[in-house]
Structure formats: structure tokens, C-alpha cells
Amino acid sequence: MELNRRGFLKLSGGAIGASIVGIGLKPAQAYAAPLAIQYARETITICPYCAVGCGQIVHTQASDVINIEGDPDHPINRGTLCSKGSSIYQLRHNKKRITEPLYRAKGAKEWKPVSWDWALDQIARKLKATRDATFMTRNTRGQVVNRTDAIASVGSAALDNEECYLFQKLLRSWGLVYIEHQARI
Amino acid sequence: MSHHQHRLQRLNELRKIRPQYGEIYDFYQGLCTFLQEMPSAWFACTVDLEAWQPRRQAGFPLLSRETLQFDEAGVRAFLFLLIDRLIDLGRQGAEELQCFKQALENDALSAAELLLACLEKDRAPVEKAATQLELPAALLEYVLSTTLAHGLQQWLAGQPEIRFEDWSEGYCPICGGIPVMGELSGETGKKRLHCSLCATAWEVVRMKCSYCGNDETDSLEYFTAEGDVGYRVDICRKCSCYLKVVDSREVGDGLPMDVEDLNTMHLDLLAQREGFAKGKREQKN
Numbered sequence: 001m002e003l004n005r006r007g008f009l010k011l012s013g014g015a016i017g018a019s020i021v022g023i024g025l026k027p028a029q030a031y032a033a034p035l036a037i038q039y040a041r042e043t044i045t046i047c048p049y050c051a052v053g054c055g056q057i058v059h060t061q062a063s064d065v066i067n068i069e070g071d072p073d074h075p076i077n078r079g080t081l082c083s084k085g086s087s088i089y090q091l092r093h094n095k096k097r098i099t100e101p102l103y104r105a106k107g108a109k110e111w112k113p114v115s116w117d118w119a120l121d122q123i124a125r126k127l128k129a130t131r132d133a134t135f136m137t138r139n140t141r142g143q144v145v146n147r148t149d150a151i152a153s154v155g156s157a158a159l160d161n162e163e164c165y166l167f168q169k170l171l172r173s174w175g176l177v178y179i180e181h182q183a184r185i
Numbered sequence: 186m187s188h189h190q191h192r193l194q195r196l197n198e199l200r201k202i203r204p205q206y207g208e209i210y211d212f213y214q215g216l217c218t219f220l221q222e223m224p225s226a227w228f229a230c231t232v233d234l235e236a237w238q239p240r241r242q243a244g245f246p247l248l249s250r251e252t253l254q255f256d257e258a259g260v261r262a263f264l265f266l267l268i269d270r271l272i273d274l275g276r277q278g279a280e281e282l283q284c285f286k287q288a289l290e291n292d293a294l295s296a297a298e299l300l301l302a303c304l305e306k307d308r309a310p311v312e313k314a315a316t317q318l319e320l321p322a323a324l325l326e327y328v329l330s331t332t333l334a335h336g337l338q339q340w341l342a343g344q345p346e347i348r349f350e351d352w353s354e355g356y357c358p359i360c361g362g363i364p365v366m367g368e369l370s371g372e373t374g375k376k377r378l379h380c381s382l383c384a385t386a387w388e389v390v391r392m393k394c395s396y397c398g399n400d401e402t403d404s405l406e407y408f409t410a411e412g413d414v415g416y417r418v419d420i421c422r423k424c425s426c427y428l429k430v431v432d433s434r435e436v437g438d439g440l441p442m443d444v445e446d447l448n449t450m451h452l453d454l455l456a457q458r459e460g461f462a463k464g465k466r467e468q469k470n
Contacts, residue, residue, distance in 0.1 A: 037410050037411075044392060
């Protein structure tokens, strides 16, 4: 008999039976010997797309994402995902994904890549110019309002609670009152 | 289709997929064919599902020593036939199996007591009997667990559905057995564990070690072997245990997990090569 106590603890069911009657594990040992294995990890997260907040499991190998699926234990979606959430793997792995800011000048047909510094600077300039031109310290009744009606913000449901808090503070400091968020739609 | 027929059908499918395991499949096919024809009138359980409810919530399985009844003569007759079948199917171990049979014939052992010890995962009586008969404990344990599993599965097949939705332990809600395999089931990949004894399946949280209860994702991983699509081995770096898992979305629904366990023996060997052990979480008794 080729099975000892140590061997018994390694296997279960039919494999033990086969070992006891001498059929042995040599085929399994021969099959296993050259096999390479790959480790992966599952991490739970929340879908960043909409306000529903579905649970997802991200499978990673080293630092690379290899699969994303719905979390079957999440109370909101119970493992299901919408078509957009199901394709979230492409948020990282997609040749068409935009990875740098693009600018289309007034009247131009083509988008052209620009640097982050240039893009942020442009946004800041236009914001400041619009705000300065339209800023209202008092309304028609003479009440202090310190606001601008010329700029609106449509926030993203991809923002989490803390990001929304900071974003709200920023917008209010500029004097915005038209502040919308997808979670409220 | 009975669960034995289901096993035989899957074994035939696997012969084409993994022909190198042919001899092992032959053995298991022979055993399943034998069990398919064997009644289990020697096994009975008396259960009170209402009384179990508070016990279940506290993590106690349905069956315990007190709920099982064995007809000693019936068990013995079954064991004689099983031992004969194992001798027929095998190449070695006949002498040891005959010795076990002889001990039963001579009333040197109480089969019912040993089966109860098997249910309770109490190895001491089995090891004591093995020492007394100068037999390998593994042999005794295998024959006894095969007998107990047959009795439990036949009994469960004749019962109305037993509900246990709130069960989340790493051991079987019915008999307290450890899982033979895990399964990512249904369209959403809900994790289910399959009992190694009574073949009951129950749902558990996916991101949690079934053995030590660890749910820190930093120490939970899995590995896959090349060419084994749909199979993986979940490991816990806290307790160094592993559980083989079949993804039924890839491999197919309703597979007999004891056969899948046999079909993935190489994953056991790979897991042990990596330093992991089969989990043996203790149940409440």
C-alpha cells in the first residue's frame, strides 16, 4: 500500500481509495510536475460609473487587472452588473482609452493633444474670466449673495462621498449655485 | 438520474478530457457502480428540524451522534460487500482489507461506534482500532467514511428539502463534514461549498477563508494551473489552507463534486508543493 497517514491528509475521496488499493497517484504526480501556476488576488470595490454603487470583484495578477466581475455577496447587485459595469475591465485595458487631455480649438475639426499644464491653465483662465465678468455680490433686493449664475457644475456619480464634499466646497467658494450631481437625477 | 448515475456519466466525460487518469477513473467507476446497487436500510436518522433552528443559528449541524441510528448487522453486511468490492477493484491492500473484515466478523470492532467517530471527526477511536488490528488508519478511515457517506447520501435523497439559508460556516449544515470542493455557481459566481460526506451544498461568502474565517483580502489569494480552465485553488495565507474551486460558469452546472475532486488531484499536489494544507476546521458538536 502506497498511502501513509501523511498521504491520507493530502487527498480526499476517490483519490485515497485509489491509493489504498494500489492504483496510486503516479499519473497525477506526473501530470502535476511540469505544470506552472499563476497566483491572483480578488479585491472588492464599488463600480465607479453610476450612483447605484454596485459591488465588483477585481482580479489582479501582480499589479495587472486580469478580470472584473460583479460581487455576488454585495447587497445591492448580488453579482449582477449592467452592460456598462460589465465592460469596466476596459476602463484600464482599452486601446481607445483617452490617456491625455485633448483640445479642439474654436472652429477646428480635429482634436489635438495638449499638456495637462496647458489644459488646466486654460480652464482656470476661462473660469476666472467668466466668474469675474458675472459675479454678483448683491441681488436686486440688495441682499448679499456673492454668486455667479454663469457657471454650472454637473457632477459625476463616479465621485465618492469625500470627493463630493471637497468638490462642493470648491464650487461654493467660486460662487456657483447651479450644482447638480448624477445621484440626484 | 440518481447521484451515482450522475457520477458515472461525468466519469465517462472526463476520460476524454484527462485520459491519463483512466485507471483512477476505472476504480471510482467500479465503486460508484457498486454503491448504486447498494441499499442503505442499515442507516437511519431521527431529526427535529424545529429544534434545530436555534442550534443552527449557533453553528451546530443538523446531525449529531444522538440523531443517527445504525443497524449493526446491516452495517457489517454492507462493509463486507464494500471490502470485497475494494479487493476486486484494487491491486494491493487485499491483506489489510481482509484483516479488517475478519475483525468485523469476530466482533473485535463496533462498526457503528467507528462510524459515529467518523461523523464527529474524532480520529482517536479509529486510530486506536487501527493500532489494535495493525492496520493503516488511512484504510480504516477511508472504508468508514465511504460507508457513512453512502448512508447519509441515501438518507438525504429520501428526505424533503432541508432549508438552511442562514448557514455560513465552513462545514456542512447537515452532517458537519468538511467541504470536498468549492464552486462558483450560477450566473453570478456565488460561492458554494460541497460536503465531502453527504454531498450537501451551501452558500458562503466568497471573500472569506472557509477554514479560519479570515476575510482580509490581502491574505486571500488563488492560483490556477496552466491548461486548467474553470478550476482554481483558493488559499489563505493566514492559516495556510487551501480549497479547490470549480467555476461552474466555465465547466458546467450541477457537477458531482467528488468526481471533480478526483479529476483535480494534481491541484492537491500543486497546493501541497506550494506549502498549503487541506483545511480541517473543527465543527461544533
